[in-house]
Amino acid sequence: MKVNKTKQFDYTPRYYDARKERIQNMQKAYDEESDSTPTEQQARLREKMHSAWNIETNYTKQSRSANIRLIIILAALLLATYFILDYVDIFAAEVIDLENP
Numbered sequence: 001m002k003v004n005k006t007k008q009f010d011y012t013p014r015y016y017d018a019r020k021e022r023i024q025n026m027q028k029a030y031d032e033e034s035d036s037t038p039t040e041q042q043a044r045l046r047e048k049m050h051s052a053w054n055i056e057t058n059y060t061k062q063s064r065s066a067n068i069r070l071i072i073i074l075a076a077l078l079l080a081t082y083f084i085l086d087y088v089d090i091f092a093a094e095v096i097d098l099e100n101p
Contacts, residue, residue, distance in 0.1 A: 033041060
C-alpha cells in the first residue's frame with residue numbers, strides 16, 4: 001500500500017502593525033495640511049465641521065425613528081393582547097352559560 005504524503009504550502013507570514021500604519025496616515029494628513037494655503041485649511045476645517053454636524057443630525061434622526069418604531073410595535077402588541085384576552089373572556093362567558101342552562 002502507498003501512503004499519501006501531506007501537502008506542503010509555501011506560506012511566509014508577514015507582520016502587520018496597525019499602530020504604525022495609523023501613525024503614517026496621520027503624518028500624511030498633517031503634511032498635506034501644512035503644505036496647503038490658509039484658505040484651503042479653512043475650507044477643509046469647514047468641511048470637517050459640516051460632516052460632524054451631519055453625523056450628529058443623522059444620529060438624532062435615526063434614534064427618533066427607532067423610538068417611534070418601538071412605540072408603534074408596543075401599541076400593536078398591547079392591542080393584540082387586549083383583543084386576545086377579550087376574546088378569551090367572551091369564550092369563557094359562553095362556556096359558563098352552556099354549563100348553566
